[in-house]
Amino acid sequence: MKSSLKLLLVFIVALFISCTSQQETPTPSLDTDRLIEDLRFISSDTTEGRRAGSEGNRIAREYLVERFKEEGAEPFQGTYTHEFNFRNRQGEEMTGINVIGQVPGKTDSVIVITAHYDHLGMQDSLIFNGADDDASGTAALIAYIDYFSQDQPNHTLVFAAFDAEEMGLQGARAFVQDSIFLDKVKMNINLDMIAQNDSNEIYAVGTYHYPELKPVLDGIDTGQINLLFGHDDPDSELDDWTYASDHGPFHQQGVPFIYFGVADHEHYHRHTDDFGTIPQEFYKGTVRMILNAILAFDEL
Numbered sequence: 502m503k504s505s506l507k508l509l510l511v512f513i514v515a516l517f518i519s520c521t522s523q524q525e526t527p528t529p530s531l532d533t534d535r536l537i538e539d540l541r542f543i544s545s546d547t548t549e550g551r552r553a554g555s556e557g558n559r560i561a562r563e564y565l566v567e568r569f570k571e572e573g574a575e576p577f578q579g580t581y582t583h584e585f586n587f588r589n590r591q592g593e594e595m596t597g598i599n600v601i602g603q604v605p606g607k608t609d610s611v612i613v614i615t616a617h618y619d620h621l622g623m624q625d626s627l628i629f630n631g632a633d634d635d636a637s638g639t640a641a642l643i644a645y646i647d648y649f650s651q652d653q654p655n656h657t658l659v660f661a662a663f664d665a666e667e668m669g670l671q672g673a674r675a676f677v678q679d680s681i682f683l684d685k686v687k688m689n690i691n692l693d694m695i696a697q698n699d700s701n702e703i704y705a706v707g708t709y710h711y712p713e714l715k716p717v718l719d720g721i722d723t724g725q726i727n728l729l730f731g732h733d734d735p736d737s738e739l740d741d742w743t744y745a746s747d748h749g750p751f752h753q754q755g756v757p758f759i760y761f762g763v764a765d766h767e768h769y770h771r772h773t774d775d776f777g778t779i780p781q782e783f784y785k786g787t788v789r790m791i792l793n794a795i796l797a798f799d800e801l
């Protein structure tokens with residue numbers, strides 16, 4: 502009896518120490534070296550431009566599922582993939598596959614963070630690597646999974662790498678349509694082209710529709726990045742990007758969104774949008790800044 506009491510005491514002390522040391526774990530940092538390696542692979546010639554339905558697209562998808570798992574994402578509704586059917590612009594029936602994982606939060610209120618992993622594929626012998634569009638957003642999802650799996654968020658964060666965006670936002674449309682949990686989604690944060698700009702500028706689009714989100718973004722540390730607003734007011738002279746990427750289907754269902762993206766550039770939808778032309782410091786800066794935005798929205 503005496504010795505078992507002693508054992509219990511030792512156990513309690515050990516438990517106390519392990520709890521204390523857990524509390525002292527420093528806040529995780531963003532692994533920007535791994536971010537660059539993920540960008541390099543996703544936009545490499547191996548994935549052949551990641552056109553929906555292609556072999557290269559499958560290679561990219563399998564890589565994403567592995568990386569989502571490695572960094573600690575849990576499957577979403579029991580699986581890491583979400584298959585859907587759609588018609589392409591030629592009217593042909595096609596199948597797309599989204600990659601989805603989640604980091605459970607302290608509540609079941611959800612923030613959905615999205616990027617698209619498909620791109621244009623190949624034309625003749627040219628590979629359209631789509632490093633900025635949108636390997637940049639896709640690699641960022643992996644970095645955020647790594648970060649939040651070490652530091653539990655308040656909201657449950659669902660990370661969706663959509664397929665067939667380039668064929669008309671098909672992956673996002675299917676996700677929104679098939680979602681049985683849309684009433685739990687507080688907002689969508691969409692990343693599409695976050696790595697290529699000569700003036701350190703990127704836009705946060707959506708505050709025209711959801712002005713309550715603007716003060717949150719005004720309050721974040723943007724580092725070296727110039728965060729601009731606009732491209733969401735139909736009356737402005739800037740193009741309206743409200744339906745330009747995967748945040749569109751969320752907005753259509755009344756889900757608030759913020760879309761981060763750079764202005765169109767000389768490499769946009771050209772084969773020169775590849776890993777070699779990405780300004781890496783700018784890219785690391787936008788990924789860091791968007792992390793600060795996610796952390797701020799997670800506090801709401």
Ligand SMILES: [Zn+2]
Pocket residue numbers: 617634635666693694746
């Ligand atoms: Zn894109």
